[in-house]
Amino acid sequence: MPFVPHARRLGALAALSAASVLGLATAASAHVTANPKxxxxxxxxxxxxxxxxxxxxxxTTKLVIHLPVEHPLASVSVRPLPGWTAKVEKSKLPEPMKAHGGELTEAVxxxxxxxxxxxxxxxxxxxxxxxxLPADTDQMMFKADQTYSNGEVVKWEEAPADGAAEPEHPAPSLRLLPKGDAQTAGLTANVKPTAEAAPDDGTARLLGGIGIAAGVIGIGVGGYGLTRARSRS
Structure with a gap:
């Protein structure tokens, strides 16, 4: 008879674990991100x-991406997106920079x-x-402002800290690897749009699948306990 409550505890624990994993998957995929990484x-x-x-x-009715002025880019172009209008704004640089054999005095x-x-x-x-992309840094951060139809604005602008937990509103970032690094093969301007699931989506789906499987196992354990208890009575 003591097997019944034990089985129920196992089932409840498995279901709780499934909910936790699914929650983590949702949270991990909810940030504004730059892809590829x-x-x-x-x-x-x-x-x-x-x-x-x-x-x-x-x-969400408005998105603003801030390009880092400390690492100005000579060339920036936006892909048209049906239903959306993109406005590109330039600012004067604190100091001119060399680009394309000339001098760049302003940048997007x-x-x-x-x-x-x-x-x-x-x-x-x-x-x-x-x-x-700049060659004097290993990371670019793009602060983002996400505006909702109710007037709420979420600012994704926090920088990740080494060895610390991810901030609540991390800024989209792009890690820059040394020229010729094998990990960056194919990550240039001719990369095709991400029609397939990207790594973030795959991770979230994997975690979600694990959570669902854990819940199913929990239900099975609880059912087995009840059946065994009834057969003993």
Whole structure:
């Protein structure tokens, strides 16, 4: 007879674990991110800013991406997105920089998308081609402002700290690897749009699958305990 409560505890524990894993998967996929995660220093690349709508009853209606002025880019172009209007703004640089054999005195510092909607439970990707990427840093951060239809603005602008937990609102970032690094093979401007599931989506789906499997196992354990208890009575 003591097997019944024990089995129920196992089932409850498994279900709780499943819910926790699913919660982690949802949280991990809810940030505004830059994809791919890495690119080669000095190269041209296409970055897709992936914007999920994590609000339960409001749509995302505006996105602002801030390009780092400390690492200005000579070339920035935006892929047209049906339903959305992109506004590219330039700012004067504190100091001129050499580019394409000449001198660059201003660079794109913000890109603003408006006019469209990302409904709850959906996401959208905003593609930007940029380069040449700086060779004097190993990371670029792109602070982002996500505006909802109810007026709420979420600022994704926190920098990750080494050895610390991920901040609540991390800024989309691009890790820059040394030229010729094997890990950056193919991550240049001719990369095709991410029609397939990206690493972030795959990880979230894997974690979700693990959570569902854990819940099924918990239900099975609880059912087995009840059946065994009844056969003994």
């Amino acid at each position: 890495t690119a080669e220093q000095g190269s041209y690349t296409k970055v897709a800013f992936r914007v999920p709508n994590e609000h339960g009853n409001a749509s 510092t913000t890109i603003t998308w408006t006019g469209g909607k990302i409904e709850p439970g959906q996401f959208q990707e905003f593609d930007v081609s940029m380069g040449p």
